[in-house]
Amino acid sequence: MKRTPRPVLYAVVVLLAVTLVASEAAADDGAGPFGVTAVAAPTARTALVGALFASGRHFCTASVVDSPQRDLIVTAAHCLDGGSGGLEFAPGYRNGHAPYGVWPVGRRLLPDRWAEGEDEDSDVAFAVVADRDGEGVEDVVGGGNRFVAGTATGATAVTVTGYPDSREAPISCTNKPTAHSRTQQRIDCPDFSGGTSGSPWVDGDGEVVGVLGGHEAGGATADVSYSVVLGAEAAELYRDAMRI
Numbered sequence: 332m333k334r335t336p337r338p339v340l341y342a343v344v345v346l347l348a349v350t351l352v353a354s355e356a357a358a359d360d361g362a363g364p365f366g367v368t369a370v371a372a373p374t375a376r377t378a379l380v381g382a383l384f385a386s387g388r389h390f391c392t393a394s395v396v397d398s399p400q401r402d403l404i405v406t407a408a409h410c411l412d413g414g415s416g417g418l419e420f421a422p423g424y425r426n427g428h429a430p431y432g433v434w435p436v437g438r439r440l441l442p443d444r445w446a447e448g449e450d451e452d453s454d455v456a457f458a459v460v461a462d463r464d465g466e467g468v469e470d471v472v473g474g475g476n477r478f479v480a481g482t483a484t485g486a487t488a489v490t491v492t493g494y495p496d497s498r499e500a501p502i503s504c505t506n507k508p509t510a511h512s513r514t515q516q517r518i519d520c521p522d523f524s525g526g527t528s529g530s531p532w533v534d535g536d537g538e539v540v541g542v543l544g545g546h547e548a549g550g551a552t553a554d555v556s557y558s559v560v561l562g563a564e565a566a567e568l569y570r571d572a573m574r575i
Contacts, residue, residue, distance in 0.1 A: 365488065365505055365506045365507065366504065366505075366506045366519055366520060366521075367504060367505075367521075368502050368503070368504040368520055368521045368522045368523070369502065369503065369504075370500050370501070370502055370503075371492050371500070371501040371502055371503035373423065373425065375473055376533070376537070377423065377492055377501060377503070378422055378423040378430075378431060378472045378473060379394050379395045379422065379472055379473075379474070379475060379476055379531075380392065380393075380394045380395075380422065380423075380492045380493070380494075380501060380530070380531060381393060381394070381395075381404075381420050381421045381422035381423060381424055381431075381494075382420075382421050382424040382494040382501075382526075383406065383410055383418055383419070383420055383436070383529065384418065384419045384420075384421060384433070385417055385418055385419075386417065388496070389421070389424070389494055389496060389526060390410075390496055390525075390526060391406060391407065391410035391494075391526060391527075391528045391529045392406065392410075392492075392493040392494045392501075392526065392527055392528065392529040392530040392531075392543070393405065393406035393410070393420055393458070393529050394406075394422075394475075394476060394492075394529075394530075394531040394533075394539065395422060395468055395469055395472055395474075395475040395476065396457070396475045396476055396477070396478045396539060396569075397469070397474070397475040397476065397477050397478070398469070398475065398572065398573045399573055400459075400467060400573075400575065401467030401468065401469035401470055401475070402459050402460055402461075402462060402467040402468055402469070403457055403458070403459060403460075403475070403572055403573070404420055404436075404457065404458050404460060404468070405455065405456070405457050405478060405529075405531065405539060405542055405569075406455075406456060406457075406458065406528070406529030406542065406544075407454050407455060407456065407528045407529040407542055407543065407544030407545075407548075407549065408441045408442065408445040408449075408453060408454045408455055408456040408544065409445075409449070409454055409528060409544060409548055410456070410528050410529045410544075411436075411439045411441060411456045411458060412441060412445070412446075412449075412456075418435075418436035418458075419433050419434060419435055419436060420433070420434045420435075420436055420458075420460050420468070421433050421434070422434075422468065422471075422472050423472065424494070424499075424501075425499065425500045425501070426499045426500055427499060431468075431471050431472050432463060432471060434460035434461060434463070434468055435460065435461045436458045436459075436460055437458065437459045437460065437461055438458065438459045438575060439456060439457070439458045439459075440456060440457045440458070440568055440571060440572045440575075441453075441456045442455070442456070442564055442565075442568055444564070451515075451545050451546055451547075451548075451559075452514040452515070452545065452559055453559065453564060454542075454544035454545045454548070454549075454559055455542045455544065455545075455559050455561065455565050455568070456568070457568060457569065457572035459572075459575055476531065476533055476537050476538065476539045477536075477537060477538045477539065478538070478539045478561075478565075478569050479538040479539065479540055479561070480561040480562055480563070480565045480566035480569070481561070481562065481566065482534070482538070482540040482561070484508050484509065484510045484516040484560060485507050485508050485509055485510070485516075487507070487534050487535060488505055488506060488507045488534070488535070489505070489506070489507075489508060489518070489532040489533055489534050489540060489541060490503055490504070490505045490532075490533050490534075491503060491504050491505075491506075491518060491520055491523065491527075491530050491531070491532050491533075491541075491543060491556065492530055492531065492533070493523060493526070493527030493528075493529070493530030493543060494526050494527065494530075495522070495523070495524045495525065495526045495527055496524075496525050496526030497524060497525070497526070498526075502522060502523070502527075504518075504520035504521070504522075504523070506518050506519055506520055508532065508541065508558070511546060511557060512546075513560070514559065514560050514562075515545050515546045515557055515558070515559065515560060516541060516557065516558050516559075516560050517546075517550075517555055517556065517557050517558075518532070518541075518555075518556050518557075518558075519554065519555055520554070520556060521553065521554045522553050522554070523543065523549075523550070523553055523554075523556045524553040527543055527549070527556070528543055528544050528548060528549045529542060529543060529544065530542070530543040530556075531543075532558055540561060541558030541559070541560075541561065542558055542559065542561075543556050543557070543558055544557070544558060544559065545557045545558050545559040
């Protein structure tokens with residue numbers, strides 16, 4: 332569970348072919364190597380990802396997504412169903428510092444199937460964060476990722492960025508998701524332990540095509556993580572969230 336509460340000439344030709352394939356994969360799917368987890372560098376892209384805090388401790392991950400009001404974050408539904416208030420979002424959080432401020436979490440939007448029965452195929456949710464002096468979180472962090480439903484699992488590599496509750500800096504890993512079932516996808520990335528629920532799966536076009544959660548609340552081991560396959564339900568929830 333990812334929440335606290337993966338002859339010589341012939342040899343030369345083969346090596347060259349492998350190198351070309353790896354180069355093409357990096358060009359098409361993002362930076363390699365695949366399946367390696369490291370501390371995420373502070374960049375414009377990682378600034379959109381933050382830690383969710385409750386009672387002074389971070390316990391889940393969320394990320395800023397594009398919306399008309401510039402105030403929307405996406406995370407796993409199981410990160411938002413534990414109470415009525417008191418949550419805060421700190422984008423770009425690192426080593427005790429919140430360079431883009433701390434944003435109180437307000438209204439939350441959870442799928443009906445999650446609210447009614449915690450259906451693991453509906454483990455994605457949105458929340459509105461309060462503005463600061465008339466500025467939305469997107470204005471401060473420099474934008475939001477696009478949230479895109481309907482992308483085929485494994486169509487491209489994704490980068491997963493999240494906050495283990497045992498660390499004070501985010502980690503990231505790039506790999507290609509594979510199908511776990513018709514409604515769930517998985518990714519092999521090591522060290523995504525408790526606290527990384529809600530981590531966005533972002534493709535090379537800056538699109539959120541998965542959110543760490545779903546099966547086994549995101550994964551029973553730190554080396555394999557899951558996401559709901561984002562389909563019609565997630566798309567409708569996003570449309571509802573953008574109307575707030």
